Amino acid sequence: METAEEVNVSKGADVAAKGEAAIKPEFLTTKDKFHGLLDSEWQGSKREKASESDTVDDSKETSLEEPEPKRLKPNFEGRPDGKRLRGQNKSRPHTKPTAYDEKRLCHSIIQNKECPFGAKCFFDHDIVKYMDSKPPDIGETCHIYETFGKCAYGLSCRFAKAHTTSDFKSMEKADLVKVYEGRTMVKNNMSKELQGRLRKRSVSFEKSEKYLKTLSDNKDKGAQQAGEKQPVSTEVQTSSDKQPAPVKTVGPLTDADVIKLRPCEKKQVDFQDKLYLAPLTTCGNLPFRRVCKRFGADITCGEMAMCTNLLQGHQSEWALLRRHESEDVFGIQVEGSFPDTMTRCAELINNNTEVDFVDINSGCPIDLVYNKGGGCGLMTRTRKFERIVKGMNYVLDVPLTVKIRTGVQEKSNIAHKLIPEMKNWGVSMITLHGRSREQRYTKLADWDYITTCAKLASPIPLFGNGDILSYEDAMKAKETGVSGIMIARGALIKPWIFTEIKESRHWDISSSERLDILKDFSNFGLEHWGSDTRGVERTRTFLLEWLSFLCRYIPVGLLERVPQKINERPPYYMGRNYLETLMASQNVEDWIRISEMLLGPVPKNFEFLPKHKANSYK
Structure with a gap:
């Protein structure tokens, strides 16, 4: 009777016929073993974190014992009715990042200014109360503060401890602030x-109106000529791949002149x-x-x-x-x-x-x-x-x-x-x-x-x-x-x-190098979408969307035949370390684990389903 390893080896001989990438037999595994390893490693790391937090914060200990929220998983292998998943996940259950902040701190307070709306303002003005209800910080250092010398998100930043004094004042690094002073990092922002x-429709489109007038004038002249010479218009008679010759006119520009x-x-x-x-x-x-x-x-x-x-x-x-x-x-x-x-x-x-x-x-x-x-x-x-x-x-x-x-x-x-x-x-x-x-x-x-x-x-x-x-x-x-x-x-x-x-x-990139790439993306996301709760969760959403594609990469050192083809489906395989195996998972749970390494724990009742199923395999 064949062992599981022998079955995997024999399987490796005909993977190409099934549209699967050819991976070295020693790395192949089964679905149960693959997910079993990830689950056991993850539970072990959670127990270690729990033991570390025993002497630090009792609230963290209780949170680890709570059942994990249900998260939807994409099914790349097909639905129970046998139909393959295609296209987009329409009407997907997805919690918007804006839903995670029950009470937000007023922007005027963050900028240390007087709120122009006073008592009518919808946002929170009590700093002490806000800080007590604010989710815990994600890390000890703030990327925006370390890069630009100050963080525009102030107390609302999820890394606020790095640039906040004991009396809730925001700190700055004067030398870095001076370097970026007057410099526009991102262009094309709408004022x-x-x-x-635009909303009042008061924007002038002079050149556009001039061109569109030529179209209407030519259309009127074409209709007039068609009425004099023939009952059917030239445009209707002509096929899409054979256009009529432009009519030379005196006065308004024709299309041929405009171009x-x-x-x-x-x-x-x-x-x-x-x-x-x-x-x-x-x-x-x-x-x-x-x-x-x-x-x-x-x-x-x-x-x-x-x-x-x-x-x-x-x-x-x-x-x-x-x-x-x-x-x-x-x-x-x-x-x-x-x-x-x-x-x-x-x-x-x-x-x-x-x-x-x-x-x-x-x-x-x-x-x-x-x-x-x-x-x-x-x-x-x-x-x-x-x-x-x-x-x-x-x-x-x-x-x-x-x-x-x-x-x-x-x-x-x-x-x-x-x-x-x-x-x-x-x-x-x-x-x-x-x-x-x-x-x-x-x-x-x-x-x-x-x-x-x-x-x-x-x-x-x-x-x-x-x-x-x-x-x-x-x-x-x-x-x-x-x-x-x-x-x-x-x-x-x-x-x-x-x-x-x-x-x-061929770059046999390591799993740690790939994690550094994801870290760079997360930092760029915090710069672009913000380092407050909304910005962090928006960054996480786009990171997870990207991970739904990134998991299809197979490390060069594991391939039996180089290079990997884009239409070859990765079989279940074990990486050369735990992180490489984790990055190979096509399970939303595991993508979320990767995001938590970079952006901290997900909020309660977090759900995610990737926008694109993109079933491109045979």
């Missing part, structure tokens, strides 16, 4: 004045041979982009922003446009489905932000976007797409780029028809994701098709995107003739991929 004008305006005034960006971090929804936040910049990402781009929300002055949408000073080549990606809103949004961005390029997302597969005609929907609405591109190009002083997919249906590629037309529209760079909307992530990217499209796009730069997880993948991609490479999931699974590509090597 209250601009937000007010020729001011080409010499546009800022130039060198896209050639660059590594481009994809604009990743949810996970592509500013702290994550800072991590990737440290590892060698050349181009970064903000998360997809809805143009209508930007025009309405939504604070949460404008937050997606923020740019850190380390992002030397930075773009903004917008989504929309109508020429008027997209053109006005481009002018708004042009006049109120500092960016190097603006990208149109015409590859988004999400139903909410596609059903409104945006994202991939633009690829099938060529005339409207053309007007959007030309209008945005007219109002922008920076290059306009476009991100597309191969098409909408799996076996009906249309990118090769669009690309020659885009060259005439004035696009500065095209990014092609080698999958259709219908495929999502369940099939490998079609790099042969990307090769064909790269030839059609020349001399305009075309970046390829899809399934890059190692420097070998990157080398093969460059052989297709693309101008550069965009990396999306590969950067989420291993953000050091940019270093591997530039140095042409």
Whole structure:
């Protein structure tokens, strides 16, 4: 009779056929043993902490004996009814970070000022009472205080002991404060004045109105000519891949004239041979982009922003446009489905932000976007797409780029028809994701098709995107003739991929080095979202979202065959130490354990379910 180890060895011989990565037999294990090790180690560490806290604080001892809150777990192996999980976890039970502060300290008190609202203020003004009810500090040192010399969150900071005196006064390090005085670390913040004008609809869009007037004038003249010559309009008779020749008119500018305006005034960006971090929804936040910049990402781009929300002055949408000073080549990606809103949004961005390029997302597969005609929907609405591109190009002083997919249906590629037309529209760079909307992530990217499209796009730069997880993948991609490479999931699974590509090597990164990366992300998150309870829990939320991808990485030293492929599912395996094993877990409980190492214990009744199931395995 075979032992469990012999079964695992025999299993290792045919893992490739099952879509699993080939791991050395000595590291393979079973599901029960894997979770058994993690649970026993974790309970042991909790007992040690309990014994240490016996002489320090009785309240901590009782809290350790309380039953742990129920936390939802993602099921990567399928539901009980046999159906596979796909797409997003809609209506997921998720506690917002704003719900963890029952009573917040007034901001005026934190800044040592008199509250303008007086007795009508909703926030707490009693410092002693607030400090008694405030959750315990997470650590002994405050990253913000140590980095910048002062912490703007004062007494509300979850590391307040590091910079607070016994009489509740905030301390400062004068030398560090002087270094950062007048320095803007994060740009593209929306001012209250601009937000007010947007909400009152008092922002002027002179260039946009000028361009949109040409569209309405041309439409009126086209309708008049159609009425005189033929009963059916030219636009209806023409297919999406064959546009009518522009009609030369006297008076208002036509689309053809508009696109020729001011080409010499546009800022130039060198896209050639660059590594481009994809604009990743949810996970592509500013702290994550800072991590990737440290590892060698050349181009970064903000998360997809809805143009209508930007025009309405939504604070949460404008937050997606923020740019850190380390992002030397930075773009903004917008989504929309109508020429008027997209053109006005481009002018708004042009006049109120500092960016190097603006990208149109015409590859988004999400139903909410596609059903409104945006994202991939633009690829099938060529005339409207053309007007959007030309209008945005007219109002922008920076290059306009476009991100597309191969098409909408799996076996009906249309990118090769669009690309020659885009060259005439004035696009500065095209990014092609080698999958259709219908495929999502369940099939490998079609790099042969990307090769064909790269030839059609020349001399305009075309970046390829899809399934890059190692420097070998990157080398093969460059052989297709693309101008550069965009990396999306590969950067989420291993953000050091940019270093591997530039140095042409496999990095057998240790678990402690990976934990240091997560620590950097946590510190960047505290800088970006705040070091109070809300900021800490918001940082934790985005850290957990990232860990739902990071757990798919398999250390190089454990692989039987290098490199790891992006569509190969990691089997259950034991790492070379406890931390490496913990980081391999696809269990939410274990992701939360990692977050607690960096951001302290989670609040009571904490629940988390990752936004993306992203079932990309066979």
